Amino acid sequence: MKIVAVLYPGPAERSPDHSGLELLGSVEGALGLAGELGSEGHELVSLSDRDEALREHLPDADVFITTPFWPTYLSAEHLRRAERLKLLLTAGVGSDHVDAEAAAELGITVAEITGSNVVSVAEHAVLQLLALVRDFVPAHQQVVDGRWDIAEIAARAHDLEDKTIGIVGMGQIGQRIALRLKGFDVRVGYSTRHRRGSTEEAVFGARFKHLDDLVAESDAIVLSCPLTPETKGLFGDERLRAMKPGAWLVNIARGQIVDTDALVRALEDDHLGGYAGDVWYPQPAPADHPWRTMPRHAMTPHVSGTSLEAQQRYAAGIRDSVRRFLAGEPLREDYVVAAPAERGGGA
Structure with missing residues (x-):
């Protein structure tokens, strides 16, 4: 063989x-x-x-x-x-x-x-969410560059506590993300094809929302749904613009769920507070992929599950x-x- x-x-x-x-x-x-x-x-x-x-x-x-x-x-x-x-x-x-x-x-x-890889990916999702909310990447870059400008970082740094976090997809990874967020004293909503039972929702500390409502109400959204014909391009121009101004988006699902160019536009005109993703399309991402150079990102090269x-x-x-x-x-x-x-x- x-x-x-x-x-x-x-x-x-x-x-x-x-x-x-x-x-x-x-x-x-x-x-x-x-x-x-x-x-x-x-x-x-x-x-x-x-x-x-x-x-x-x-x-x-x-x-x-x-x-x-x-x-x-x-x-x-x-x-x-x-x-x-x-x-x-x-x-x-x-x-x-x-x-x-x-x-x-x-x-x-x-x-x-x-x-x-469900534990590994769930932990990575929380890591990237915190990196965005606390403006961690620019702060680290200041250290690398030999700078010390506190105001520059503090102007975009927030506490995670008391925020509303939306999770799109409540499979094994989405469930673990919700469980790990409970300790941060946040409100968690989720959207998925098949709603979970009330007991499961109580365990996860998450409430079901229709996707449009979830997008409109969330301070941050985490994508953990599979790539299907229905989810491909799910977050294009219209849905990205429906997010709260300054909201953060984390994608540990698949790159094609988010429209490549629409995301760049939403960041360049300051509609979104930031984007963190561990997934790209195609992979490995070419050197000129626009997500490498777009503002306020915390991208990683699909390492979450390995x-x-x-x-x-x-x-x-x-x-x-x-x-x-x-x-x-x-x-x-x-x-x-x-x-x-x-x-x-x-x-």
Whole structure:
């Protein structure tokens, strides 16, 4: 069997991390698969060059592994060339870089490691929210630049306490964000396709609001919903302008949920107080992506779900899935994104 893993490149040299946890999400770490597969006669290819992976290795791969952080975008056309492919795994959560419907039609199972990064992403969302509200990034930059201008930072710095925070999407990540915000003494509202029960709302400390009401009432909004045809471009010009003047927006969901150019305009004319995102489109973001240079942002390069602890979880899930596949056993049901149909039909 040929297993191909397209992962982010690792640094040539790393500062020691005293936790003892390994960097498994990189090419060098290879999700811990090398040791398990090497003695069994299977071929493992671990690389970061996505073009090479699609051109040289996808056509004869039995298992193809990618990540949300360094995604290989797999269209129906790509998948039709993968004559042997039976399993497509995402090392993490979120398989929107894959045409899952086409994969199912071609007899390919699409799976991801459900729940592996929910703690890490929820913590990152709160981190980015605080960075915006407290005007942290410009304050840090003053230190780097050798400056000391308190008034410049204080003019845009606020307390989080007593603010109204809206969460769009109340899945596992949204729920954990709400729980972590309870200690800040804020009002939390949420919008989601299926409203949670009253008991759950009491536990999360959040109340359901229709999206338009949530947007109009919130001092800050956190996006934690999946990318679907309904949520793509959900925050365009009209919805961004419906936010409170000076409101903050945090996006740890998917870059395409926010219209790229509309966001830049909303920041440049000072309608929004700031934007923090961990997700982009495309990824990796090109050097000239306008979100790199727009005002009052606290962007990160999709690192929220790949903390060292999260890597151990999603790598373990990948190894379990590969072992099950090689043994002819079914994958964990909660991992499966798209179940295969009979191979054929347009192949």
